[in-house]
Amino acid sequence: MGVPKSASGKDIREAYRKLSRKWHPDVNPGNKQAEERFKEISNAYEVLSNDEKRKLYDEFGEEGLSYGFDPEGARQYQEWSDRQERGGRGGSGEFGRYHSFEDLFGEAFDFGVERGGHAARRTFRGSDIESGITIDFISALKGTKTEISMNKAKPCPTCRGTGVDPNSGLSVCSVCGGGRRINVARGPMEFTRTCPGCNGTGRVGKECPACQGNGVVKGLERINVVIPPGVKDGFKLKLSGKGEPGGPRGKPGDLYLTVHVAEHPLLKRDNDDLTMEVPITVGEAIEGRTITVPTPDGHINIKVPPKSQSGQRLKVRGKGAANPKTKQRGDLFIKLLIKVPKTENREAIEAAEKIESLYTENVREGIRL
Numbered sequence: 001m002g003v004p005k006s007a008s009g010k011d012i013r014e015a016y017r018k019l020s021r022k023w024h025p026d027v028n029p030g031n032k033q034a035e036e037r038f039k040e041i042s043n044a045y046e047v048l049s050n051d052e053k054r055k056l057y058d059e060f061g062e063e064g065l066s067y068g069f070d071p072e073g074a075r076q077y078q079e080w081s082d083r084q085e086r087g088g089r090g091g092s093g094e095f096g097r098y099h100s101f102e103d104l105f106g107e108a109f110d111f112g113v114e115r116g117g118h119a120a121r122r123t124f125r126g127s128d129i130e131s132g133i134t135i136d137f138i139s140a141l142k143g144t145k146t147e148i149s150m151n152k153a154k155p156c157p158t159c160r161g162t163g164v165d166p167n168s169g170l171s172v173c174s175v176c177g178g179g180r181r182i183n184v185a186r187g188p189m190e191f192t193r194t195c196p197g198c199n200g201t202g203r204v205g206k207e208c209p210a211c212q213g214n215g216v217v218k219g220l221e222r223i224n225v226v227i228p229p230g231v232k233d234g235f236k237l238k239l240s241g242k243g244e245p246g247g248p249r250g251k252p253g254d255l256y257l258t259v260h261v262a263e264h265p266l267l268k269r270d271n272d273d274l275t276m277e278v279p280i281t282v283g284e285a286i287e288g289r290t291i292t293v294p295t296p297d298g299h300i301n302i303k304v305p306p307k308s309q310s311g312q313r314l315k316v317r318g319k320g321a322a323n324p325k326t327k328q329r330g331d332l333f334i335k336l337l338i339k340v341p342k343t344e345n346r347e348a349i350e351a352a353e354k355i356e357s358l359y360t361e362n363v364r365e366g367i368r369l
Helices: 009-023 032-048 051-065 071-085 101-105 137-142 282-287 346-356
Strands: 111-115 118-121 129-135 144-155 181-186 189-194 216-227 235-239 255-261 267-270 273-281 290-295 298-303 313-316 332-339
Touching: 009 032, 032 051, 032 129, 129 144, 137 144, 137 255, 216 235, 216 255, 273 282, 273 290, 282 332, 298 313
Parallel strands: 129 255, 273 332
Antiparallel strands: 111 118, 144 216, 181 189, 235 255, 267 273, 290 298, 313 332
């Protein structure tokens, strides 16, 4: 946004208003570069206007904004990494209360039997993620396709999420003896379950060096998002399978996006109805004429009734916002604003005096406090 790191909230708001006016899609129709720039500005403002998000961004960058991010864990992990680079890694291989990379993502893994000092993972569903996205007003009305980038855990590309070194040989699992399942005592009866030592494969191998056997690594993922027409500010969008990855053979969680809609300089929304202020001339108001006005669906012709008053509203049925659930559209209300010419022309002044003589009552007679 072009503001220094020490910028105040007021400076950030002023910079946002200035940039949004410059790059707003309505000011740059058909300009994809301007549209993308506007999205970047809106996302940046969403972060910088939130004290907590701004603090995390200043310290950790975009990584600190990812859902489930543990800043204290990240600091301890960084300290441990620094010691390791300096040759100061201790014999325990631990850093603070975090024993491995996946701990930074909360309880994203379910650990079972210890296997040579490395915790064996059970099959499980990945954690859900919550995040937000800001779009412009017209995109919210029409619906849009966009792409977001998220820093989150993803399946390790080296071992494809198995946690096992693909270049190592496999051996018989010592927990189940290659039987894939183990007995679990339940009183006088016995049940079996999938072996947690090998995740039901009967074979184990060396842990993957790329992910230390966790099956996931931290990385940037680009996600395509389809936003339906008519969404309001605060609309919740679910993207199935775009959350944190599951364990071996486990399903990923879901991504829940909260859609934030930027304000429009002309259009206002009330439920599914839209209101737009449209200036008209004195002659158009007195005589009544047909005028052309823009709408989200294109230009339309509107008949201004004779003797129209400033503030009077005209209804255009079915030209409002679509309801994402019912698919029905609201109405568009045109609010007329009479504009007088800015001139010192004598003829105009005489015409105004003549119009003034035609008033039969005090126009402010009903104004009371």
